[in-house]
Amino acid sequence: MSGADTVRAAVLGAGSWGTAYGKVLADAGCEVMIWARRPELAAALNEQRENSDYLPGVRLPDRLRATADHKEALSGADLVVLAVPSQTMRTNLEQWVDALGDDTTLVSLAKGVELGTHKRMTEVIVEVTGVPDSRVAVVSGPNLAKEIASEQPAATVVASIDPARAELLQRASTTWYLRPYTNHDVVGCELGGAVKNVIALACGMAEGMGFGDNTKASLITRGLAETARLGVALGAEPMTFAGLAGLGDLVATCTSPLSRNRTFGERLGRGETMEQAYAHSRQTAEGVKSCLSILELAAGVGVEMPITEQVVQVCHEGIAPSVAMKYLMRREPKPERRS
Numbered sequence: 001m002s003g004a005d006t007v008r009a010a011v012l013g014a015g016s017w018g019t020a021y022g023k024v025l026a027d028a029g030c031e032v033m034i035w036a037r038r039p040e041l042a043a044a045l046n047e048q049r050e051n052s053d054y055l056p057g058v059r060l061p062d063r064l065r066a067t068a069d070h071k072e073a074l075s076g077a078d079l080v081v082l083a084v085p086s087q088t089m090r091t092n093l094e095q096w097v098d099a100l101g102d103d104t105t106l107v108s109l110a111k112g113v114e115l116g117t118h119k120r121m122t123e124v125i126v127e128v129t130g131v132p133d134s135r136v137a138v139v140s141g142p143n144l145a146k147e148i149a150s151e152q153p154a155a156t157v158v159a160s161i162d163p164a165r166a167e168l169l170q171r172a173s174t175t176w177y178l179r180p181y182t183n184h185d186v187v188g189c190e191l192g193g194a195v196k197n198v199i200a201l202a203c204g205m206a207e208g209m210g211f212g213d214n215t216k217a218s219l220i221t222r223g224l225a226e227t228a229r230l231g232v233a234l235g236a237e238p239m240t241f242a243g244l245a246g247l248g249d250l251v252a253t254c255t256s257p258l259s260r261n262r263t264f265g266e267r268l269g270r271g272e273t274m275e276q277a278y279a280h281s282r283q284t285a286e287g288v289k290s291c292l293s294i295l296e297l298a299a300g301v302g303v304e305m306p307i308t309e310q311v312v313q314v315c316h317e318g319i320a321p322s323v324a325m326k327y328l329m330r331r332e333p334k335p336e337r338r339s
């Protein structure tokens with residue numbers, strides 16, 4: 001670590017969440033260096049103390065500095081926070097791996113499952129960097145970047161199989177507006193974060209089709225059931241899905257107009273094509289791609305995920321949201337819980 005107790009954090013990715021979480025770390029007392037892909041964005045962050053592309057109007061703390069040089073960002077970092085989209089995590093990391101320190105804690109903010117390999121982000125991180133999984137942590141919870149950046153109170157989960165790393169990250173990111181809880185169930189926290197994006201797409205579609213709260217509550221609840229089913233099959237603890245990284249994040253994302261996934265789904269529900277919905281979403285809506293990898297991951301362990309399946313049908317097979325909804329309603333009757 002740099003000074004007496006000062007944690008030095010590198011945040012790689014200056015999008016919405018990278019910038020907001022960098023602000024959290026700086027407000028919690030860390031020295032933060034954020035890496036932006038574009039040198040002009042890094043310069044603007046330093047000079048104007050604002051990320052006007054992603055979080056306009058939010059004043060960034062003085063302890064947060066920016067650079068477009070990843071080596072400069074990574075030099076001497078105790079924490080390396082990975083704030084890039086899930087589908088580019090592997091290629092991003094391949095460019096950074098040589099500059100990582102020997103005992104750095106690697107923290108994933110990304111909520112997705114890799115296409116093709118079906119790997120969770122911590123699995124990708126371990127594979128590319130070769131670090132033991134005890135050095136990897138995850139932040140996941142109901143944390144819409146804009147609300148966190150405007151210092152609205154919220155809680156989150158910091159998960160690692162190493163309790164000391166989770167506690168380090170907890171201390172490094174506790175502020176008057178963010179309360180992190182530790183958790184050792186990395187698998188459950190990551191899956192909760194990835195699948196809720198898919199369910200938020202479905203809720204957005206319901207909203208766009210003009211359906212009300214009963215429909216959305218039904219999708220949220222049955223969405224949670226299929227998330228937990230997948231999680232348990234992959235070794236997660238069922239109670240994680242009742243926590244902040246499960247139900248908490250699911251509710252926030254499925255109900256908030258700030259959610260990119262829900263907004264994307266809403267556009268499809270209103271009859272827009274995928275191209276039209278993409279044209280309006282400059283930022284990452286992870287569920288659009290992750291729905292495919294999640295469904296394949298589930299098929300591999302024999303888990304049925306009917307809502308995810310219908311999101312795949314709409315996003316990748318050209319099925320209308322109204323047809324997908326009818327399909328879900330006409331499925332064979334079942335008990336609420338399967339033994």
Ligand SMILES: NC(=O)C1=CN([C@@H]2O[C@H](COP(=O)(O)OP(=O)(O)OC[C@H]3O[C@@H](n4cnc5c(N)ncnc54)[C@H](O)[C@@H]3O)[C@@H](O)[C@H]2O)C=CC1
Pocket residue numbers: 013014015016017018019036037054083084085086088092109110111112143144145146282283284286
């Ligand atoms: N925005 C939010 O409220 C939250 C987002 N997350 C998750 O955090 C991750 C990052 O999300 P955001 O910061 O919101 O995304 P964003 O779309 O706002 O920013 C993504 C950042 O990654 C950078 N990047 C680096 N290499 C890239 C490449 N090859 N292709 C595309 N972008 C590249 C972009 O320049 C940009 O700075 C996602 O997995 C998201 O699900 C998690 C919690 C909250």
Ligand SMILES: O=C(CO)COP(=O)(O)O
Pocket residue numbers: 111141142143144145197200249252253258259260261262284285286
């Ligand atoms: O993960 C998020 C909130 O916790 C952000 O959701 P969106 O990516 O849908 O905006």
